Amino acid sequence: xKEVEQNSGPLSVPExxxxxxxxxxxxxxxxxxxxxxxxxxxxxxxxxxxYSNGDKEDGRFTAQLNKASQYVSLLIRDSxxxxxxxxxxxxxxxxxxxxxxxxxxxxxxxxxxx
Amino acid sequence: xxxxxxxxxxxxxxxxxxxxxxCRSLDFQATTMFWYRQFPKQSLMLMATxxxxxxxxxxxxVEKDKFLINHASLTLSTLTVTxxxxxxxxxxxCSARDSDRENTGELFFGEGSRLTVL
Numbered sequence: 001x002k003e004v005e006q007n008s009g010p011l012s013v014p015e016x017x018x019x020x021x022x023x024x025x026x027x028x029x030x031x032x033x034x035x036x037x038x039x040x041x042x043x044x045x046x047x048x049x050x051y052s053n054g055d056k057e058d059g060r061f062t063a064q065l066n067k068a069s070q071y072v073s074l075l076i077r078d079s080x081x082x083x084x085x086x087x088x089x090x091x092x093x094x095x096x097x098x099x100x101x102x103x104x105x106x107x108x109x110x111x112x113x114x
Numbered sequence: 115x116x117x118x119x120x121x122x123x124x125x126x127x128x129x130x131x132x133x134x135x136x137c138r139s140l141d142f143q144a145t146t147m148f149w150y151r152q153f154p155k156q157s158l159m160l161m162a163t164x165x166x167x168x169x170x171x172x173x174x175x176v177e178k179d180k181f182l183i184n185h186a187s188l189t190l191s192t193l194t195v196t197x198x199x200x201x202x203x204x205x206x207x208c209s210a211r212d213s214d215r216e217n218t219g220e221l222f223f224g225e226g227s228r229l230t231v232l
Contacts (some may be wrong), residue, residue: 034218043120043207043226044158049123088157088221100146102221106157111136 002015002027002093006105014113021108023089024071030079033065034090038107044088048074072105079112086110116142116195118210120224123141127198128232134194135227137208144210149181152205164191188213198231206230 003026013019021035032051036044050056050063050072062075072091075084086107093101127133137147145166150158160227162183163171170183181195191210195202205228209221 034220041205041228043223045223046220051219098221101160101163102148102209102219103160104157 002091002101002103004089004091004103004105006087006089006108008106008108010109010111011012011113012113013079015079015081017079019079019083019112020112021074021076021087021110023072023074023091023105024070025072025089025091025093025103027091027093028067028070030070030091030093032092033063034092034102035061035063035072035074036088036090036104039090040086047087047107058104075111081112081114084110084112086089092107115194115211116212116222118208118224119145120208120227122227123225123226124230126230126232130197130201132191132194132196133198133229135206135208135229137191137193137210137224138206139189139210139212139222142210142212142222144191146189147185147191147208147210148205149183149191149193150209152207152226156206161193186222195229198229200231203231204231 006010034049035047038044048063056063062078064073088107089105119138147164149161164185168218172178207226208224
């Protein structure tokens with residue numbers, strides 16, 4: 001059973017702070033990693049994806065990947081109340097091409113307090 | 115960006131009836147679409163992979179005769195919940211891969227359909 005684990009939270013940070021979200025995965029052969037944001041009652045929306053070890057930055061968001069440790073994280077700088085949502089880590093555990101399967105973690109509920 | 119439209123967004127039905135949910139890729143072709151189900155405070159669980167022109171691949175524990183999937187064109191997949199029961203009440207979300215950008219691994223999600231079975 002390929003698993004994706006996230007710190008369950010909820011995570012509460014003050015406005016302007018850095019929010020750190022963590023995720024580990026069980027399948028060492030996983031190729032690509034995604035962070036989605038989901039507001040209550042809505043479908044997920046993609047924030048970032050990362051394939052290679054290291055950091056990837058996009059605006060206030062930074063994804064970090066460490067394949068040796070099977071760990072991926074998301075940092076949100078200058079957190080805003082509008083960032084309050086559930087953040088889902090997703091891992092493509094397929095072997096590539098048509099063999100594609102995105103497995104989601106249970107999500108971390110983030111609350112940014114004004 | 116790629117847009118996936120899902121319809122209906124909400125449906126309430128009586129126990130024993132069937133409900134059809136449509137998922138359309140509006141500005142791209144999708145040879146593969148995925149159907150997820152999400153219960154309250156739970157994560158998305160993959161139900162099945164829908165392949166254009168062929169039979170869907172169902173995940174373990176998902177009844178293929180209860181959740182009928184049809185992917186007759188490159189832009190449309192449908193999920194029919196047959197003989198729905200209250201335990202089928204859930205948030206059903208479809209997603210699609212852009213056939214021209216499959217190497218990115220990115221999934222585009224529909225808006226979701228909230229099914230309530232009375």
